[in-house]
Amino acid sequence: MASPDQDLAPALDKDGVRLTVDDALATVTLTNPAKRNAQSPALWRALAEAGRLLPGSVRVVVLRGEGKSFSAGLDRRMFTPEGIPGEPTFTDLARRDDAGVDATIAAYQEAFTWWRRNDIVSIAAVQGHAIGAGFQLALGCDLRVVADDVQFAMRETSLGLVPDLTGTHPLVGLVGYARALEICVTGRFVGAEEAVSSGLANLAVPAAELDAAVRDLAAAVLAAPRDAVVETKALLREAVDRTYDEQRAAERAAQARRLRDLAGLGE
Numbered sequence: 532m533a534s535p536d537q538d539l540a541p542a543l544d545k546d547g548v549r550l551t552v553d554d555a556l557a558t559v560t561l562t563n564p565a566k567r568n569a570q571s572p573a574l575w576r577a578l579a580e581a582g583r584l585l586p587g588s589v590r591v592v593v594l595r596g597e598g599k600s601f602s603a604g605l606d607r608r609m610f611t612p613e614g615i616p617g618e619p620t621f622t623d624l625a626r627r628d629d630a631g632v633d634a635t636i637a638a639y640q641e642a643f644t645w646w647r648r649n650d651i652v653s654i655a656a657v658q659g660h661a662i663g664a665g666f667q668l669a670l671g672c673d674l675r676v677v678a679d680d681v682q683f684a685m686r687e688t689s690l691g692l693v694p695d696l697t698g699t700h701p702l703v704g705l706v707g708y709a710r711a712l713e714i715c716v717t718g719r720f721v722g723a724e725e726a727v728s729s730g731l732a733n734l735a736v737p738a739a740e741l742d743a744a745v746r747d748l749a750a751a752v753l754a755a756p757r758d759a760v761v762e763t764k765a766l767l768r769e770a771v772d773r774t775y776d777e778q779r780a781a782e783r784a785a786q787a788r789r790l791r792d793l794a795g796l797g798e
Contacts, residue, residue, distance in 0.1 A: 542584050548577035555590040555753055564598020569606040570664040572618045575642035578668075582645035590757055591749045592646065594672055595656040595742075602665030604686065636695055643671040643697040649765045652752050656745040657681050658738055667698030670705075673764070675731065676745050678738035682720045683731065689718040704771065705730045758792060 539558075543550040547563040559581050561568035585592070596602055606615060614620030624632055646653040655669040658678035663686045669675055685702075687694045694702075694715060703711045706729045714721060726732035736744045752760065762785045770778050 543577065543581050546571075546573040546577040548574055548581060550581040550584060552586060552589060555588055556749055557585055557589045557592045559592060559594045561594075561596040561602055564596070564600070566606070567598065567600035567603035567660060568596040568665070570602060570604065570668070571606040571609065571615055572639060573615075575639050578642035579645070582641075582648075585651070589651060590760070591752050592651050592653045593656060593745055593749060594646070594653060594668070595745070596658070596665075598659075600659035600665075601655075601657045601661045601681075602668060603660040604663035604665050610690075640695075640697050643668060646671040647673060647768065649761050649768070652760065652764065654745055654748055654752075656741050657683075657732075658741055660684075663687055663694075664696055667694060667696040670698040670701040674733050674748065675726075676734045676736065676741065676748060677723050677726055677732040678741045679723045679735055680738050681723045681726060681732075681735070683714075683722075683726060684718055684720050685715045686718045688716050702731075759789060762789060 539551040539553055541549050541551050544562075547561055547568065549560045549562050551558050551560075559578070561574075563569065608615045609618075609621065612620065612622065614623070619635065624635060627635070652674065653672040654674045654676060655672040656676055657669050659680055660682050661669050662682070662684045666683050666685050669683070685694055685698070699711070699715075702714070705711075706714070710729060721729070721731060723732070723735035727735050734744060734748070766778075766781060766785055769781065773781060
């Protein structure tokens, strides 16, 4: 895939992650296509930093991966006894107490959480392999546009582990418990057609059209007033944890705020 942000000066460019900002649109690109954008703790730290560096002008963040694969999962060195130099191995983690394991994984998860902030709408452009950590990173975004060659898979359970990079909650929310369980415990591939029909993806397009489709979706989001988008996202994100009557009340409160702002009476 050609990089749509290649002419912009990067706000961040390290450890396989590049962040560029063009006014209200930011693009986060995974930049290690030779390794199919394999993920490591250093990459996760860079992704978390990208979230912290977003200026207040940004309304839409596009997440993409260079090359034929979005992200084929963890750097394979993490599965070896030697691991990645300077990073804890799986054996090192196993020797820590519960609090130590919890703190380490929580730090890793920071790379996957900020995409759902109410002040932005995040869009993952996913082509080729999106496996394990790659699948969970795509699930971290609000919306997913996929190429027709996409292959989602959750392989952690097959390796004797569990998905722990925040992907289980959105997966169940998108496809339901039974489908999510089956996808996780079998580790099978989910292609573009099933991704759209099951709710994993919003849209599937030919690979050559992926960047253009994402740009069109981003433009459509940006066409709506920012405050209304922020309020609507908050309403929808929190709906699952509210009763019907609680959600009705939240709608009324949000609309009151919007009406006051439109009338110039906001606080």
